[in-house]
Amino acid sequence: MPYDPSAFPPFAVTVDLVVLTVRRHALCALAVRRGESPFKGRWALPGGFVRADEDLAQAAARELAEETGLHAHDPAVPARDNGAHLEQLATYGDPERDPRMRVVSVAHLALAPDLPAPRAGGDASNARWAPVEELLRQEGYGRDGEAAAPLAFDHTRILSDGVERARSKIEYSSLATAFCPTEFTVGELRRVYEAVWAVALDPRNFHRKVTGTPGFLVPTGGTTTRQGGRPAQLFRAGGATLLNPPMLRPEV
């Protein structure tokens, strides 16, 4: 395997983002409308080129900030500063995935609380939170009656992989707290699991599980009634990142 620097074919490298949040009891992903050909006018995942001097994670964090205003949560910093969780997902490099040239895309997965409103370059009409179930449905119509064409490029596949990663990862890690604000109740955390898995969980067993797992939740002392009903204790994410034994996803 002699090394010839002039022999390697040139590639473009991009990062694409699967940004997930939970709104109105549904798992939603950030989609942006393409303003350029190909797939002009179609919805796509946000993304962009990796610059010559930046790392892949840096590029993903930069794109995330540009699209949402969220700054990525550095895994080295245990303090929850309400930043988004960001991790590498997978890399997609089919020679035909972009008709213009050879593009390899390093997809990343970001998880964020509900709060932020989407803004793609300041233009709200070109970015939206869409239920993943709607984006992954190849046919049919969106909730606003708009025809729901499949996502551009291979982004349906990327989104599908990202959703599957999130669904499986909240089983054995405390990642579900990344969908919650800094302080949250057990019920709010349960609704995250229910939205991501699209199942109903028993509130009593869920409460026993999460409060009984050391390091998962730490009580802040406060309470809230923002969900109605009896006041609920407020918690913050604890230091534990791995849940052992895991949270069990109910059978289909």
Place this chain on the structure above:
Amino acid sequence: MPYDPSAFPPFAVTVDLVVLTVRRHALCALAVRRGESPFKGRWALPGGFVRADEDLAQAAARELAEETGLHAHDPAVPARDNGAHLEQLATYGDPERDPRMRVVSVAHLALAPDLPAPRAGGDASNARWAPVEELLRQEGYGRDGEAAAPLAFDHTRILSDGVERARSKIEYSSLATAFCPTEFTVGELRRVYEAVWAVALDPRNFHRKVTGTPGFLVPTGGTTTRQGGRPAQLFRAGGATLLNPPMLRPEV
């Protein structure tokens, strides 16, 4: 985010391989000696450039075949043809990871049975199976007294990620059978787990677990005494890919 095809910086894209096997009760990885600068003479993971017209998985399968003679096991083909398991691991793109130019490497993880002897371009002295514990140890000496320098580039990190992936994935999947020949005994499978996790497992509980998990193992009817002792039933990997509940890794 206007699109300017001339604006993207050029990248080289490579695939690197973490090829794992179990030999002599130890988890081993394939290492090749570099013949070129930089890191000339140092051990590295096998890999090479992605060609202009091939997919990432194709490139990884081609490199695997070139280095080991193993052909990748297509996930779409359920029949175990004794090919190696191959999956994408992660992508490494630090701007400084290769001093010559900007290289993004899509690392893949391959798992193979013990049988094949390494051959890098036909030259056996430039390829070897090394215990991962030795390759990941930054200091010290190899078993042949040779100074064990760290792997070239960021390959120590890549190998570490690959080993961790394999260690966790055999917990909840039937992937451990990829380390076994087509037909194997429960004891041989247990020794795979013990080597990968570097622990001792109770033979009785392990036997109960694997034979009691539907779809994990299917008996072939034959027996063997190649391990000595009482003849053991031979099994083949069943159709199940996910183990639920998982195999539990003992605490440290």
Place this chain on the structure above:
DNA sequence: GATCTTAGTCGTCTGCCTGACGATAAACAC
């Protein structure tokens, strides 16, 4: 203010799974 509704929280019980470990079986070495 009594009642209803909505959440949250604490308990109980049963069944399944795992870890620890005793016991037996069937080959080989001497």
Place this chain on the structure above:
DNA sequence: GTGTTTATCGTCAGGCAGACGACTAAGATC
């Protein structure tokens, strides 16, 4: 035959999850 090695079956106790009853404490409604 005796000992050694590996495989396989059984037993028992503890832990955890699913099902579900009961109680608590707020706002909403009449």
